[in-house]
Amino acid sequence: MPSAIKKKNRFSDLWEATINALLPPRCVATGEIVDAQGMVSPVFWAQLQFIEDPFCKTCGSPFSFNLPTGALCAACMEQEPLFDQSRSAVTYNEASRKLVLAFKYGDRLHTVHTFVPWMIRAGQELIGQADCIIPVPLHARRLRERRFNQSALLAQAIATRTGKDYLPDTLLRIRHTTPQNGLSAKDRDRNVRGAFVVKKCSHATVRDKNLLLIDDVFTTGATLNECARILKSAGAETVNVLTIARVAKEEF
Ligand SMILES: [Zn+2]
Numbered sequence: 473m474p475s476a477i478k479k480k481n482r483f484s485d486l487w488e489a490t491i492n493a494l495l496p497p498r499c500v501a502t503g504e505i506v507d508a509q510g511m512v513s514p515v516f517w518a519q520l521q522f523i524e525d526p527f528c529k530t531c532g533s534p535f536s537f538n539l540p541t542g543a544l545c546a547a548c549m550e551q552e553p554l555f556d557q558s559r560s561a562v563t564y565n566e567a568s569r570k571l572v573l574a575f576k577y578g579d580r581l582h583t584v585h586t587f588v589p590w591m592i593r594a595g596q597e598l599i600g601q602a603d604c605i606i607p608v609p610l611h612a613r614r615l616r617e618r619r620f621n622q623s624a625l626l627a628q629a630i631a632t633r634t635g636k637d638y639l640p641d642t643l644l645r646i647r648h649t650t651p652q653n654g655l656s657a658k659d660r661d662r663n664v665r666g667a668f669v670v671k672k673c674s675h676a677t678v679r680d681k682n683l684l685l686i687d688d689v690f691t692t693g694a695t696l697n698e699c700a701r702i703l704k705s706a707g708a709e710t711v712n713v714l715t716i717a718r719v720a721k722e723e724f
Contacts, residue, residue: 603683607621646667661698
């Protein structure tokens with residue numbers, strides 16, 4: 473390792489140790505003191521449901537009973553999604569919802585340090601296949617209201633940690649859509665249809681590439697399907713999806 477990098481690492485270790493001594497890291501959910509920045513307390517950890525095998529090979533939906541690796545869920549067998557594969561770190565339950573909402577609407581941006589290691593673990597295989605990482609974009613109006621795109625923060629941090637190319641302005645949301653909450657699966661599909669485009673000058677960037685789309689929550693998959701459709705029509709080879717959380721099928 474070059475000595476300049478060694479020195480820089482020693483300096484950042486020392487800086488982190490000083491900050492931790494002055495302001496001990498706290499659980500982003502409960503406020504309890506924890507060992508390192510981004511960690512959650514053991515009590516809160518126990519409320520999270522990390523998604524482990526067995527799950528649907530395509531959409532990543534967890535199975536509540538044992539099925540052979542590679543099995544598909546009924547929904548994917550009935551209608552294949554337009555993305556290739558999707559993975560999520562946790563089930564969207566009361567605990568993960570609390571964290572995601574605080575991140576998205578409560579300006580708790582440092583929660584990104586909590587989510588990113590979970591997402592890298594859940595998406596290890598998909599990250600390995602990816603040439604580039606792309607966030608699900610917000611419409612310009614929504615971005616002005618919220619001041620940041622939570623999916624872009626996650627995508628950028630994952631790309632930095634894994635050394636992948638980060639393409640923030642490739643996919644654009646050109647139509648302001650009403651929030652998907654409360655809409656049926658069919659209405660969600662209709663709501664996002666035609667809402668995205670690939671920037672004209674980025675078609676060559678995505679052509680024949682394996683892309684990894686990042687979003688916060690996988691609900692019905694309507695938005696992610698539409699993004700995959702647009703990216704594939706621009707020539708992408710594969711479009712995989714990675715989110716923090718996914719809604720269990722029976723919840724919608
Ligand atoms: Zn499935």
